Amino acid sequence: MSTTDPIFAPIPGATHHEVAGVVIDISPAGEGRVKRVIYPAGFRWSTHMKAISGTDLCMHAHVGFLVRGTIHMQYADGCVVEFTAPQPVVIDAGHDGWVVGNEPAVLIEFDFLGDTVRRFGLPKTHTHE
Numbered sequence: 001m002s003t004t005d006p007i008f009a010p011i012p013g014a015t016h017h018e019v020a021g022v023v024i025d026i027s028p029a030g031e032g033r034v035k036r037v038i039y040p041a042g043f044r045w046s047t048h049m050k051a052i053s054g055t056d057l058c059m060h061a062h063v064g065f066l067v068r069g070t071i072h073m074q075y076a077d078g079c080v081v082e083f084t085a086p087q088p089v090v091i092d093a094g095h096d097g098w099v100v101g102n103e104p105a106v107l108i109e110f111d112f113l114g115d116t117v118r119r120f121g122l123p124k125t126h127t128h129e
Contacts (some may be wrong), residue, residue, distance in 0.1 A: 007068055011027065020043075023036075029110075032112040033113070040099065045058050047098075058094075060093055060116070061091060063111070065087070065089065065108045066083050066087055066088075067086060068105060068106035069101065069106060070101055079128075
């Protein structure tokens, strides 16, 4: 990670967390929050987060904008989706995901804590409906 790239700079007033190599900075925004999530090169949810979360797949939905890198999502039914920056991202709950390539992926994410799925009108888990 470049220390001079503003994408990685400290965010004044944000709450800072690091979990399994993932750097998360959270800022309140109205009834929700805005997060900058930095996934390091080599990160894979099933390898690095599964034991921490206690679920087979990531059961959080993600809505945001990928500003750096490439991420690959795979759902239990075999569906795959890949996002390459710069682009909007909508990821249903019930996925494994990993960073593709040798650079970190940086996602600016918007959420409503436990109410993200309902507030964005997303399915509770990945579906083809």
